[in-house]
Amino acid sequence: MKGESGGSLVWIGIATVVAVGLFIYKMRKTQKEKKDTNRGIPRGNSGWPLLGETLEFIASGYTSRPVSFMEKRKSLYGKVFKTHILGKGIIVSTDAEVNKVVLQNNGDVFIPCYPKSITELFGKNSILQMNGPVHRRVHGLIGSFLKSAQLKARITRDIEASVRHFLSTWLENQHCVYVQDEAKKIAFEVLVKLILSVGPGEELNLLKKEFEEFTKGLICLPIKLPGTTLYKSLKAKERLSKMVGKMVEDRKLRMETREEKALPNDAIDVLLGYADGAKQPLPPSDFISGNLIEMMIPGEETVPTAMTLAVKFLSDNPVALARLLEENMELKRQKISSSEDYSWTDYMSLPFTQNVISETLRLANIINAVWRKALKDVKIKGHLIPKGWCVLASFTSVHMDEENYENPYNFDPCRWEKVGIAVTSSTFTPFGGGQRLCPGLELSRLEISIFLHHLVTTYRWVAEKDEIVYFPTVKMKSKLPINIMPFEQNPLIQTKQN
Ligand code: HEM
Numbered sequence: 001m002k003g004e005s006g007g008s009l010v011w012i013g014i015a016t017v018v019a020v021g022l023f024i025y026k027m028r029k030t031q032k033e034k035k036d037t038n039r040g041i042p043r044g045n046s047g048w049p050l051l052g053e054t055l056e057f058i059a060s061g062y063t064s065r066p067v068s069f070m071e072k073r074k075s076l077y078g079k080v081f082k083t084h085i086l087g088k089g090i091i092v093s094t095d096a097e098v099n100k101v102v103l104q105n106n107g108d109v110f111i112p113c114y115p116k117s118i119t120e121l122f123g124k125n126s127i128l129q130m131n132g133p134v135h136r137r138v139h140g141l142i143g144s145f146l147k148s149a150q151l152k153a154r155i156t157r158d159i160e161a162s163v164r165h166f167l168s169t170w171l172e173n174q175h176c177v178y179v180q181d182e183a184k185k186i187a188f189e190v191l192v193k194l195i196l197s198v199g200p201g202e203e204l205n206l207l208k209k210e211f212e213e214f215t216k217g218l219i220c221l222p223i224k225l226p227g228t229t230l231y232k233s234l235k236a237k238e239r240l241s242k243m244v245g246k247m248v249e250d251r252k253l254r255m256e257t258r259e260e261k262a263l264p265n266d267a268i269d270v271l272l273g274y275a276d277g278a279k280q281p282l283p284p285s286d287f288i289s290g291n292l293i294e295m296m297i298p299g300e301e302t303v304p305t306a307m308t309l310a311v312k313f314l315s316d317n318p319v320a321l322a323r324l325l326e327e328n329m330e331l332k333r334q335k336i337s338s339s340e341d342y343s344w345t346d347y348m349s350l351p352f353t354q355n356v357i358s359e360t361l362r363l364a365n366i367i368n369a370v371w372r373k374a375l376k377d378v379k380i381k382g383h384l385i386p387k388g389w390c391v392l393a394s395f396t397s398v399h400m401d402e403e404n405y406e407n408p409y410n411f412d413p414c415r416w417e418k419v420g421i422a423v424t425s426s427t428f429t430p431f432g433g434g435q436r437l438c439p440g441l442e443l444s445r446l447e448i449s450i451f452l453h454h455l456v457t458t459y460r461w462v463a464e465k466d467e468i469v470y471f472p473t474v475k476m477k478s479k480l481p482i483n484i485m486p487f488e489q490n491p492l493i494q495t496k497q498n
Pocket of ligand 1: 306370371430432433435436438439443
């Protein structure tokens with residue numbers, strides 16, 4: 001009896017301490033929030049001690065409406081609010097105008113601030129962590145290379161070759177293929193050729209193997225102990241750096257002995273030309289190889305995801321698919337009758353196809369937001385973002401806002417007919433904006449366009465049931481299996497020919 005009552009007293013004591021602790025914490029929090037609101041810091045909730053609102057944030061990523069976390073807070077506090085996620089107090093903006101100001105004030109007011117696993121893996125030389133003149137120089141070099149006329153003709157042929165090659169293997173696999181895997185094979189091959197001039201073969205396979213291990217660590221717990229994802233990922237990055245570093249060193253030697261200055265052939269040449277005109281010393285090889293490895297990420301992540309989701313949305317929307325097919329068949333017929341090769345412009349001027357790509361990028365939200373840190377106190381539309389705070393500019397919220405898009409959850413490529421081919425605007429930012437606007441924007445559109453053209457004019461397909469998952473990155477849960485049959489059996493085409 002005595003023992004039991006003693007035990008109860010201990011529990012009552014613990015409960016009292018916890019209750020008093022929580023009361024004091026809540027009091028302090030309320031006082032701090034009042035002070036923050038008086039200063040002009042957006043309203044919001046910092047959630048539980050240490051955890052903040054992280055669990056709710058992550059849980060929303062596992063639902064079919066990942067934007068629900070933002071929507072709930074937007075309805076309580078307005079379009080710009082305060083929260084505490086992933087170990088940081090942050091200000092979230094779901095407002096297109098605020099996002100625009102954040103994107104356009106890169107370097108002097110805002111600098112990128114990414115989760116620890118990403119900064120750890122990318123290292124200090126990453127373009128995502130560069131600022132000021134070095135960033136402008138590297139961004140400019142990559143951007144002009146990707147837009148150069150000489151590259152446009154070559155890359156169009158390279159993408160066509162990869163797409164045709166992989167599509168031709170599809171019927172070998174008992175007519176069932178996983179679109180996500182196939183899209184990764186195509187996009188990685190294209191990008192590695194563009195960046196390192198490495199074509200199909202053993203070297204490419206080894207790079208792909210190491211690269212897959214490396215990207216697994218991009219979003220994971222920041223624990224660097226043997227056996228953890230981050231540790232394995234860092235080891236893969238070391239091996240990749242060795243391989244790519246050797247290619248850079250070989251190229252440097254070849255460049256030194258070359259008499260005439262040639263136009264850059266790949267991204268190695270581009271970054272080795274860093275010092276040209278800028279009167280700066282050549283950056284060390286690990287700077288160059290780190291940036292080259294980083295540039296390969298869209299080959300494994302963003303571009304294949306866009307290709308896969310375009311197939312998913314089209315499979316669910318036969319009317320849009322029929323219009324896409326009609327437009328692409330017309331181009332194919334023209335090319336067959338004139339015996340001309342396809343050009344960059346042929347693919348980029350297919351209006352409905354480009355609208356399908358815009359709508360896919362809007363609805364898929366592959367890069368759902370960018371993270372920035374304020375270098376000084378900044379006031380945007382009356383909201384104070386204090387020095388040192390992070391701001392998350394949510395692209396998903398803007399893309400899924402009824403104020404910006406009618407029936408935002410519908411896949412409707414026709415909505416873009418009113419605005420023309422959308423590149424980027426304050427309410428459409430799949431490729432970011434301002435000084436960090438993605439330099440691979442046009443290349444991505446071209447690649448998706450070539451893939452869709454050859455897919456719809458080569459095969460018809462029936463997609464198996466699958467769903468999109470949004471966390472940690474956008475993916476198809478079962479890699480989007482489809483059952484394909486050759487184009488001749490396509491009833492849509494037969495109708496057209498009759
Ligand atoms: C559908 C495909 C793609 C999407 C959705 C995408 C999206 C983005 C976004 C949102 C940013 C801005 C990040 C920020 O502001 O912090 C960005 C930056 C960047 N992207 Fe892409 N991207 C894609 C494809 C590509 C491709 C194919 C390449 C290159 C070969 C590429 C290279 C880059 C680079 C180098 C940056 C860094 C720019 C800088 O910080 O100055 N991206 N991308």
